[in-house]
Amino acid sequence: MFPAQPQNGVASQATAKPARTRKDDVEFKGFARRMIRAYGRRAAEGDPWVLGDLLSLQSEMNEAIADAVTAYKAAGLSWADIGQELGIDRVTAFKRYGGMVRQDQGQAS
Numbered sequence: 001m002f003p004a005q006p007q008n009g010v011a012s013q014a015t016a017k018p019a020r021t022r023k024d025d026v027e028f029k030g031f032a033r034r035m036i037r038a039y040g041r042r043a044a045e046g047d048p049w050v051l052g053d054l055l056s057l058q059s060e061m062n063e064a065i066a067d068a069v070t071a072y073k074a075a076g077l078s079w080a081d082i083g084q085e086l087g088i089d090r091v092t093a094f095k096r097y098g099g100m101v102r103q104d105q106g107q108a109s
Contacts, residue, residue, distance in 0.1 A: 066100035073101050 036057065043050040072082050083093035 062100075065097070069097045070101050 036054075039050055039054055039057070043054065069082060072085075078090065079094045079098070080090035082097065083090045086093055086097075088096070
């Protein structure tokens with residue numbers, strides 16, 4: 001799934017993926033943000049169905065985060081590595097995301 005973990009941490013792993021470039025990630029993230037903001041504008045204009053859609057998107061985002069954290073743990077990354085990627089310390093990373101790791105796919109600690 002992931003290449004072997006380098007000595008200098010997660011950041012260099014992310015750049016080692018051949019199928020994507022950093023530019024692709026930035027463009028995709030920008031697209032997702034624009035879509036979410038458009039939903040927010042629709043909610044502000046009184047569209048009665050948007051709130052449920054936003055909650056559904058939030059649920060999808062939580063699932064995506066759980067999948068990513070599970071994959072990182074299954075690949076052998078430590079909570080310190082994951083925390084570094086998230087800009088938080090290892091204890092905070094574990095407290096916030098440890099419960100999201102799927103026991104059948106990843107490691108719990």
